[in-house]
Amino acid sequence: MNLSGTASTPHGTPRAQAALAGVLAGALTVGVADLLAALLVRFRIGSGQGSPVIAVGEAFVDRTPGWLKDLAIRTFGANDKTVLLVSIGVVLLVLALVAGLVARVRLAAGLGVVVLLAAVAAAAVATRPGASPLDVLPTLVGAVAGLLALRALMTRPAGSTQGWSRRAFLRGAGAVGAGALVTGAASRVATGSVTDVTASRAAVRLPAAVEKVTLPAGVQLPVPGITPFTTKNSDFYRVDTALSVPRLRAEDWRLKVHGMVGRELTLTYAELLKLPLVERVTTITCVSNEVGGDLAGNAVWLGYPISDLLQQVAPASDADMVLSTSVDGMTISTPLQNLTVGRDALLAIAMNGEPLPVEHGFPVRMVVPGLYGYVSATKWVTDLKVTRFDRDQAYWTPRGYSAKAPIKLASRIDVPGSFAKVPKGKAAVAGVAWAQGTGISRVQVRVDAGPWANARLADAPGKNTWVQWVWEWDARPGTHSLECRAFDANGVPQISASAPIRPNGTTGLDSTSVQVV
Numbered sequence: 001m002n003l004s005g006t007a008s009t010p011h012g013t014p015r016a017q018a019a020l021a022g023v024l025a026g027a028l029t030v031g032v033a034d035l036l037a038a039l040l041v042r043f044r045i046g047s048g049q050g051s052p053v054i055a056v057g058e059a060f061v062d063r064t065p066g067w068l069k070d071l072a073i074r075t076f077g078a079n080d081k082t083v084l085l086v087s088i089g090v091v092l093l094v095l096a097l098v099a100g101l102v103a104r105v106r107l108a109a110g111l112g113v114v115v116l117l118a119a120v121a122a123a124a125v126a127t128r129p130g131a132s133p134l135d136v137l138p139t140l141v142g143a144v145a146g147l148l149a150l151r152a153l154m155t156r157p158a159g160s161t162q163g164w165s166r167r168a169f170l171r172g173a174g175a176v177g178a179g180a181l182v183t184g185a186a187s188r189v190a191t192g193s194v195t196d197v198t199a200s201r202a203a204v205r206l207p208a209a210v211e212k213v214t215l216p217a218g219v220q221l222p223v224p225g226i227t228p229f230t231t232k233n234s235d236f237y238r239v240d241t242a243l244s245v246p247r248l249r250a251e252d253w254r255l256k257v258h259g260m261v262g263r264e265l266t267l268t269y270a271e272l273l274k275l276p277l278v279e280r281v282t283t284i285t286c287v288s289n290e291v292g293g294d295l296a297g298n299a300v301w302l303g304y305p306i307s308d309l310l311q312q313v314a315p316a317s318d319a320d321m322v323l324s325t326s327v328d329g330m331t332i333s334t335p336l337q338n339l340t341v342g343r344d345a346l347l348a349i350a351m352n353g354e355p356l357p358v359e360h361g362f363p364v365r366m367v368v369p370g371l372y373g374y375v376s377a378t379k380w381v382t383d384l385k386v387t388r389f390d391r392d393q394a395y396w397t398p399r400g401y402s403a404k405a406p407i408k409l410a411s412r413i414d415v416p417g418s419f420a421k422v423p424k425g426k427a428a429v430a431g432v433a434w435a436q437g438t439g440i441s442r443v444q445v446r447v448d449a450g451p452w453a454n455a456r457l458a459d460a461p462g463k464n465t466w467v468q469w470v471w472e473w474d475a476r477p478g479t480h481s482l483e484c485r486a487f488d489a490n491g492v493p494q495i496s497a498s499a500p501i502r503p504n505g506t507t508g509l510d511s512t513s514v515q516v517v
C-alpha cells in the first residue's frame with residue numbers, strides 16, 4: 001500500500017488512504033455499536049438485541065429460504081453460523097472500503113453510504129422479535145462515530161493545499177484504529193455476561209433424580225466405528241437460528257405457563273430444581289437430517305415431566321397445542337397430547353449428567369420423544385402458552401414446514417464407511433435405527449440389491465432411543481453396494497421411496513458403496 005503524498009490524486013487523498021479511512025471508520029462504527037449494545041445488556045436496557053452485525057445476520061437467517069438454509073446446514077454443518085458471520089464481515093469490509101473511495105470523490109456521497117448501511121442495520125435491529133426502540137441506539141451512535149471519523153480522515157487540515165501529509169493521515173488513522181480496537185475489546189469485556197453464564201452454569205448443583213436411568217451394557221455393540229449409543233455432549237449435533245448463543249443465567253430464568261389454562265404459573269430455576277426430577281434417555285432428531293445423515297443424537301436428560309407441570313395449570317379441554325418460546329424469540333408448536341400422555345416429555349436441565357451446555361439450551365430446554373426438534377425441542381425456553389393449532393403458529397410453519405411432525409422411522413449404515421476399502425472375508429456391517437415413541441423390531445441389510453438378511457439388534461432401554469444393529473457379511477472382492485432398512489415395533493417397514501426434507505422430513509433407504517479387496 002502506498003500512503004505517500006506523491007501518489008496524491010487530483011482529489012487530494014490517495015486511493016489507498018481513502019480505502020483505509022473507510023475501513024477504519026467502519027471498524028469504529030461496529031466497535032462503538034457493540035460496546036454500547038453490550039452496556040445496554042449489562043444494565044438491562046432494551047431487549048438485549050442491539051448489536052447491529054448480529055441483528056443483520058439474524059434478519060438474514062430469517063429471510064433465507066428453507067432450501068438455502070438446508071443447504072447451509074448440510075454444507076457447513078455446525079459451522080454455518082461462522083460462515084455467515086465471516087461473510088457479513090467480508091461484505092461490510094468491502095462496503096466500508098467503497099464508502100472511503102466514494103468519499104474521496106465526493107465526501108457527502110461517502111458519508112451517505114455509511115448512513116445507508118446504518119439504516120439497514122437499524123431496520124434489522126428494530127424488527128427482531130421482541131425488539132425495543134432503545135435497541136437501535138447502539139447502531140445510531142456507532143454510525144455517528146463512523147461518520148465523524150470518516151469525515152475527519154477525508155478532510156485535509158485547514159491551510160493545507162496538498163491534501164494530508166502522510167504523517168498527519170497516519171496519526172488520524174492510528175487514532176481511529178485504536179478507537180476501534182479499544183471499543184471492540186471493551187465490548188468483549190462488557191459482554192461479561194459471557195463469563196456470567198459460565199459462572200452461573202458452573203454453580204449449578206444438579207439434584208438427584210427420583211427416577212434414574214441405568215443403561216444395560218448391551219446397548220453398545222463392540223463394533224469399531226459404530227455410532228456410540230450415548231452421544232457425548234461435545235459431539236452432539238447443534239441446530240438453531242441463534243447467531244450468538246443466548247446467554248441466560250439460571251438466576252434470571254423464568255418460565256411462564258399461560259394461555260388456555262385454569263391458572264397461570266411462573267417457575268424460577270431454584271423452584272424447578274426443588275421439584276421431583278426424573279431421568280429419561282431420548283434420541284432427538286432434526287427434520288433437516290438427510291437419509292444417512294448425522295443430525296441426531298442420544299442423551300440421558302434430567303428434567304421435570306412437562307405433563308406434571310401442565311397438570312398444575314389445568315389446560316382447557318379444547319386446547320390442542322403448546323406454543324413454546326425461547327429467550328431469543330424462537331417459537332415452536334407441540335401437540336398438547338405429546339406433552340400430557342406419559343411422563344417422558346421433559347423440561348430438561350441436564351444432559352448426560354451435566355447442566356445443559358449453553359449451546360444446547362442452558363438453563364432449560366424441552367425434550368419430547370418422537371417429534372422432530374423444530375416442533376418440540378425448544379432450547380432456552382422461557383414461555384409455554386397453551387393454545388390451539390387454529391389460533392397460533394410457530395416460526396417454521398409459514399416457512400414451508402408442517403405444523404406437526406413426528407420423527408420418521410429411519411436406519412443408517414455407520415460401518416463400513418462410504419467408499420471404504422474392506423478386506424475380503426468376514427466384515428461387520430453396522431449402524432443405528434430409530435423410531436422414537438414406537439421402537440425398532442428389526443433391521444435388514446442387502447448386498448447389491450440381493451435378498452434382505454436380518455441384522456442383530458443391540459439392547460434398547462426403551463422406545464425413545466435409537467438402537468444399534470450389526471450384520472456379519474462374508475465380503476467377496478469387488479465393488480458392492482450395501483443397503484439397510486428397519487421395521488418399527490408394529491412391523492411397519494421404513495419407507496423406501498425418497499422424500500425431501502420439507503415439509504416434514506426425509507424418507508428413503510441409506511446405502512453405501514464399498515470396495516472389497
Ligand SMILES: Nc1nc2c(c(=O)[nH]1)N[C@H]1C(S)=C(S)[C@@H](COP(=O)(O)O)O[C@H]1N2
Pocket residue numbers: 236237238239240241242285286287297326327328330359360361372373374377378379380
Ligand atoms: N431456541 C431455539 N430452540 C431450538 C431451535 C432453535 O432454532 N431455537 N432449533 C430446534 C431444532 S430445529 C432442533 S433439531 C433442536 C436441536 O437441538 P440441539 O441443537 O441441542 O441438538 O433444537 C430445537 N430447538
Ligand SMILES: [Mo]
Pocket residue numbers: 239285286287288372373374
Ligand atoms: Mo431441526
